[in-house]
Amino acid sequence: MKSQSSTLLAEVRTFRQNHPDVRYVDLIALDIPGHFYGKRYPIEMLEKVAAGSPLKLPQNAVLLGTQGGLFKIGDYCFHDGDPDANRRLVPGTLKPVSWESQPLGQMLITSDGTDTPIEFEPREVLAKVLERLQHKGIHPVVAFELEFYLFDKKLDNGLPQFARDPLSEDADDQPNLHIDRLSRFSEVLDDMAQTAKDQGIDITVITAEIGPGQFEINFGHLDDGLRAADWAALFCRSTRGVAFKHGHRASFMAKPYLQYPGSGMHVHVSLYDGAGNNLLAAHQQQPLRHAVAGCLELLPHCMPIFSPNHNAFRRLGGTVNAATRASWGFEDRDACVRIPESDPRNLRIEHRLASADANPYLVLAAILAGLEHGLEAKREPIAPLNEDRNSGTDFPLEMLDAVRAMQHQPVVRDKLGAEFVDVYCENKRQDHLAFQQEINAREYRWFL
Structure with a gap:
């Protein structure tokens, strides 16, 4: 001390x-x-x-x-x-x-x-998972990717407006992946990247995503899971501040437009032993299959973490690369758990289900808990999407169902802590019920 x-x-x-x-x-x-x-x-x-x-x-x-x-x-x-x-x-x-x-x-x-320590503090939950893995000789290496939208600084009766192209002053209302969008919004994006670096965050790739005004930022791989989650959390804060300074709003809201893709939090995780050997690559990648099976088994019981609010459930299905069933696949972005092509040294999973506005500490804790459970249980996973496009298991698509699925699952309670699970589920249940306590214009339009 x-x-x-x-x-x-x-x-x-x-x-x-x-x-x-x-x-x-x-x-x-x-x-x-x-x-x-x-x-x-x-x-x-x-x-x-x-x-x-x-x-x-x-x-x-x-x-x-x-x-x-x-x-x-x-x-x-x-x-x-x-x-x-x-x-x-x-x-x-x-x-x-x-x-x-x-x-x-x-x-x-x-x-x-x-x-x-506060048992239900998100950073403490992750710290306990990482400590347990370390005692077992398992050392995760983690990298986050975050998608977000830029909107105009001014709202229109509370509704978001498309971001204005700084060069033409027109609304950036066209979905595309064009590299030109990075040039048109380079001033604000460069400031976001530099500000993140000033915060000690290793920013790597910047991508123009499909949605109008949508971008993705990748972070470097870290052998410190707490620090990796710190980066994701701090990036969200600095990015909102920088965007506002430039006349925009940056939002990590999961599904701001029904007709366009939502924003996700993708997490890459590989596991190493004390000598630096990739545990997932051993024995013809059998541990990888076990880890995937564990992730998929716990995924339906961690949905309140991966989709933490009413809007986040809107992101699942319906548009690009957002699954509605727990699935996995090699080089398949339709899968919840994707295995990117890599050499044995860098073999990893990419967990793609969480929304961009999820809590990064809890998302990583839930993913690691699934991997840990899989390595312990040593079960074979369901068929990958590469072999069967219909492969997958159902998970809740509504908050109250998701809370019920999470609260009494024994492995989740053991891995994340029973006190945390009870507190978190009740917080989400109450938040969801509070959200429902408002009659919107559509309800009057339909039923008045």
């Missing part, structure tokens, strides 16, 4: 030297729906925290609904006195914020690694 305090203190002092105009730093963490919460600290107080002063925030901030409200979940929120819980600074994450009008910094905080 003394060594860590020394490292953190040096990080804060170096930051102050390099950014003397920064007076405040946002200390932030991801809640269950995938939104950042936290506090804005004077830089002088941050130095005291780095030196060992306590850092406490309300425990129940993790339980916020999508709109920020609190739900009664067991004894939490309304019968526990709303206690504080310890947090710690995440080393290496103190970075400048360039998209605000005033100089500002930000730094991740978490309860994992404290004396009393």
Whole structure:
């Protein structure tokens, strides 16, 4: 602990030297729906925290609904006195914020690694899965890919408008994969990429996707799963801020247009032993088949994680590369679990089901839990789509069904933690019911 305090203190002092105009730093963490919460600290107080002063925030901030409200979940929120819980600074994450009008910094905080971690904090859930795998000699290497849409900064009666082409001032309303779109929106995309790099995020490939104003960003592969999920979370925050600065809105909403493809979170995972050997490639790739079987078995029971809201379920099926059944295949983007072509050293799975607005910590935890379960159970998977285009198993396509499928599944409860599963499922159930408590114009049009 003394060594860590020394490292953190040096990080804060170096930051102050390099950014003397920064007076405040946002200390932030991801809640269950995938939104950042936290506090804005004077830089002088941050130095005291780095030196060992306590850092406490309300425990129940993790339980916020999508709109920020609190739900009664067991004894939490309304019968526990709303206690504080310890947090710690995440080393290496103190970075400048360039998209605000005033100089500002930000730094991740978490309860994992404290004396009393919050069992249902997303980062803690992933940390426990990674720790268990490490004890078993399994070391994941992870890379995220995130799709998002650009919209015009101004909404039209609350509805999104197509992003304006900076060169022509016309709406970018045509679906295409043209490289020219990268050139037309290069100013905002370059700023997004550079800002991400300033946050310590390794940005690699940028792609113009099929939807109008839709793009995909790939991140580098990491042998630190927590850091990989940190990158995905921080990228979402910085990208929204940069887009707004350039007169756009960036959104990771799963399905903003019914007629165009949704936005997904694709996660590449390979598994290595302590000597650096790819575990999935051993014994004529038999472990790969077992891992795929485990992923597919748990997938229907993790749908509230992969599709965390009403809109996310709209993304499944109907358009390009979004499955409605748990399936796998070699070089097949219609599959939930795709096996990209690669040499044995880089053999991996690409999990393609999660929506772009899912919580990256929980998505990775669920994927790793499936892989772990498969390696333990050693079952053969169903036929790949390459052999049978009808292969696949059903999974829930509506939130309340998905919650019921998740809450009482014994392997999910064991791998992700029973307390987390209960809290998460109730949060999603309450959030879904709250979403339904509004009568929209179509309902009046149909039934008035």
